[in-house]
Amino acid sequence: MTVRVRFSPAPTGFLHVGSARSALFNWLYARKTSGTFILRIEDTDVDRSRPELIENIRDSLRWLGLDWDEEYRQSERFDHYLAVVEGFLERGQAYYCDCSQDQVRARVGENAGYDSHCRDRNVSKPADGDGRVVVRFRTPHEGVTGWDDLIRGRVEFENSVIEDFVIVRSNGVPMFHLANAYDDFDMGITHVIRGEDLVNTVPRVLLLLDALGAIEPPHYAHLPLIVNEQRKKLSKRRDDVSVSDYTDRGYLPEAMRNYLVTLGWGAKDDIEIRPIDEIIERFDLADINRAPAFFDIRKLDHFNGEYIRMLDLEAFIDESRPFAGPVDDKLYRRLAPFVQERVRRYDEIPALIAWVVGEPPEPDEKDWRKVMGRDDVPKVLDLVLERLVTVAWEPEALADTVLGAGEALGTKSQLPVRMAVTGRRSGLPLFEPMAELDRSIVLERIRKARGRLD
């Protein structure tokens, strides 16, 4: 039996990292088993779905390197779902219901579900455009519905807690459970891999699948949720975690993908950062964790830094150039080797090279005092200033001059000069970038700093 899995996002927002991780695990499993990975857009909710977001989802998936083999949109398959409903209605597996939500609440209170009020009332088929009548699925009130989850083990629900749920809205549009069950059946899905937030929809789908005549439902594997610091499910509003945010900030897709894999799964040999082929080879659904995992940006940053440093210089230059800002290409090429070792994200680059490209930033007060507060700094700057006027303008000579001035005075000179020229106490190596600046500019910056000391 060949594996068929699907990633089925609803296009109601940008693709976020939780969904991306679900997509990734589906993809990993498909690639590991030489199976088929399907992208199925679940856009049955015509009011909430934003067709333009489908492109964002596809782009994000492609960015992560998750290629799919087949693609479907549920909005194009409504006639299938509705035909199924006709059959249910004929066989008495579903029925029309004209209860308003207020009426139901009035009967059962706040905390109960639907009370099966219309089960045997024979509400007739609504006239076109009626807009009040829904179709509900007749669920058994006794027994249990359960499955052996590949990650969580046996999960069971008492049928008595499964209400007669809606399968067609009053506007005639089919609901998620129905479309989901039908498509999984129709598309021959063998494994359903998705977030834990969907576990309690499984019994309904299982019941539907049975009514559909499915002999064998797919295997289910519910992934632990990805959570924020408050240990709550990552949410679009609270946590701003769409994949596109990360592409914008200069994360490498390979780093993001690799990091996402470590949330809920780990290789037995303890190696976390490794090529995707090795991950595919070692990945297995049965080894996935059950506990929620915190999305730790600091660790993502570390992964990203590792991946940046793995790049060969040319690739680094090409990839990072768009993030570097207004800097001459040739100059950027010369700075790149120093930059590559120091950044964890591409969006850190402009700040790092700012003093070479344009004006140095205003120094931080505390750092300034710490570096420039020493009594010998004025003497050092004076001597450096004097010697810099005539020195050959190339890195080695600059280093000799600046460092030599310090030695001549029995002190350290690199930090004060760095602070004067770059406005920071840390950053790129000093002399190579400094040689890129005009002599007059460097002298001017040091004079200005010297002036502040009086």
Place this chain on the structure above:
RNA sequence: GCCCCCAUCGUUCAGCGGCCUAGGACGCCUGCCUUUCACGCAGGUAACACGGGUUCAAAUCCCGUUGGGGGUGCCA
């Protein structure tokens, strides 16, 4: 309220009855390297939620407690 799930260092993963005086990674701290920072290297810090069982033996199995989370829509 009701239903479902979860529980190893601050975080993340390893551990699936003895190899555990619990391991890797991130973070943090220390040292080395060094023109600063970073990189790299070498160390260090820090956890089996609690209580009962089962067993010769439990982080690993069972039950309970506590604590978290998810769901409870004519969203998915």
